[in-house]
Amino acid sequence: MNIYDIKRKVYLSFFSRSFILHYYRFLSRKQYILSTIKKFGREKDTAQLLPLMRRAYTKFRWNAEEFFLFKYEQLNDKERSEFCPEFDHNIFCLKVNNFKTAKDFRDKMKTYIRFKPFFKRECILLTCEKDLHTQEFNEFIKHNETFLAKQLDACCGRGILKITRENIDTLHSLFKDGQRNRFILEPYIIQCKELSALHPESVNTLRIPTINYGDHIEIFHPFLRIGKGSNFVDNAGSGGIGCNIDIQSGSIVCAGDENGIDYT
Secondary structure, eight states, rough: OOOHHHHHHHHHHHHGGGGHHHHHHHHHHHHHHHHHHHHHTTTGGHHHHHHHHHHHHHHHOOOOOHHHTTGGGGOOOHHHHTSHHHHHHHHHHHHHHHHHHGGGGGGGHHHHHHHHHHHHHHOEESSGGGGEEEHHHHHHHOOOOOEEEEEOOOTTTTTTTEEEEEEEEEEEEGGGGGGGOOOOEEEEOOOHHHHTTTTTSOOOEOOOEEOOOOSOOEEOOOOOEOOOOOOSSOGGGTTTTEEEOOTOOOOOEEEOOOOOOOEE
């Protein structure tokens, strides 16, 4: 049984909401909790914060970042219970999705192959340095002056390289010391002027969650992602801004990043 199967069994069991499990989560994440307190500039308040964060973990299943991002200290218990923490979100996703087919989404090449008609661009796979000398690779370079190299199993915008023909040798460093890393190469997307105006260095994207009820599909809580600074990715995990969208009007109602900074 792999780690995903184990995690799934825990998440979907009665044990998932037990005090013991979430108290263990709190104790086992001591370094993460302390580093998060430091990240949000609250080191001097550590002694006062730890009992509050322990309660956030055990009663509401919030993690340390959610404690600050959801402004736990400013809310009452009723308001705290209205948020959906990442832990509950994972349980929900496991209940409504097909877990076996969802595994394809952890491999970018499998995702590309499955949804190729909708990608509107050609992607290729690199598994070793020899792949840099194939006809497929040469054709890809010929048609793409700029492209991205993404690790197949990475997420949150981590480990992505923006490469041009001028610095093509960068690809060789991906396989130094005989490492058999796996990357997907994607053409660089040129976005429309309206999205580019928000942050031209990154491709800014809409994420639109849906639920298929069988007879109809519903959209819920769509949001816009915008890059920040010199980043060429828009992921919140890489410093980007997430913007909640009102589904009726299409207007952005609030925006913030994972450092707790709000934006107008």
